[in-house]
Amino acid sequence: MGRIIRIGTRDSELALWQARTVQNHLRDLDYNTALVPVKSTGDIILDKPLYELGITGIFTKTLDVAMINGDIDIAVHSMKDVPTALPKGIVEAAILKRANVSDILVHKGVNFLENDGTIATGSLRRKAQWLHKYPTHAVVDLRGNVNTRMQKLQDSNWNGAIFAAAGLERIDLKPENYIDLNWMVPAPAQGAMLVVAKDDDVYCKEALAHLNHKPSEICVHIERAFLRELEGGCTAPIGALATLENDAILFRGALFSLDGQHKIEVIKKVKIGEEQNFGQNCAREILNNGGKELMSKIKKNLK
Missing domain, CATH: 3.40.190.10 (Periplasmic binding protein-like II)
Structure with a gap:
């Protein structure tokens, strides 16, 4: 039966639902599992807007520390909460089939x-x-x-x-x-669940590989590459959505000013298999179309 895979999760009802979903998938594959709920900083400090806390990965940092300390083996996240750069030694192990993005x-x-x-x-x-x-x-x-x-x-x-x-x-x-709100561009990776593991944990990575949904992975990677190229964090008003349509990937990305008055948008299509650097290139188009100046204003106003 192998070792027990300890699944780290936030302790909210939604986070526990997500972790139990992963747990059930692993159990169906005959893996032993145990849930390890923890409370994140983002769940404790509720009297300030997220952008004022100035912490990248506020909902994921506690689980990152628990994994690095050896208290958990894997962690389940809403992918839109995860910084585009994971901590050293922690890697994406599975992206489950994406749910409603709206x-x-x-x-x-x-x-x-x-x-x-x-x-x-x-x-x-x-x-x-x-x-x-x-x-x-x-x-x-x-x-x-x-x-x-x-x-x-x-x-x-x-x-x-x-x-x-x-x-x-x-x-x-x-x-x-x-x-x-069909007119609202969702957050990059909205509706997707991410499971991370330690890079040197071959057992957990092999187990989680069975859960990965490739079409969802392709889309959210494009969206997160777009986000990373624009600003490398998750505080600016940035929306991105990639969808598969037959043999093509349709992408829509947008950057807004904080007051909503200014909007810079890109809509592009690329063939499946030719999507390397697609997200980055879409972001560069926005940056070259006034996005660089707008991002500077946003960062200045959020300090």
Whole structure:
């Protein structure tokens, strides 16, 4: 039966759902597993917007440390929370089949869309895109796991809050009163689950290789290469989505100013098999089209 694979995870309901999904896949392959929940800094500090904390990988760092210390063998993450550069000695071991990539608005009635309104989100990307479409609205900060955020919305006088559809669907928390924000460019790797392992752990890497979904891997790697080339972190208002269409990969990427007034977008297509450097090249097009100056302003304003 081999050794027990210790699966590290955040202790929120969604994170545990994701870890149990990986656990079930491994058990189906006759691997012994055990869950090891930990609380991340991003789950503890809820009174500040994420970008003000100034920590790259705020939801993943605790698990990285646990893995390096030998307390866990693998870790399961929402891939959009993972920095584009992994810590030394830790590698991608599996990207599971991607779920719904969309953002959705959970609302208390949509009449406000044509008037003044207040929307909640902890994401600079979502805030910028909302203000780009609805410049007269107010956007307030919303932090916490999905259950906490949903409760805060119910207890508030806000008109709505923006969530990743995949997160709510995974734990059966998606309400009836929502609308798909098909116009909003999702976060790079949104809807994808990543499992990491230590680079020298051949046993775990071989086990997790069975779980990898190649089409999802191709798409999220393009999106994350785009993100890395633009700014190397995850605080700027950047959206990216790659999708497979027959024998081609369609990519849409966008950079927004913090107030949503400025948008620089790229839409391109490439044949499958010719996608090397595709994400980087799309990012360079944005940088050469005013993105370099916009990124400098964003970084200056976030200091």
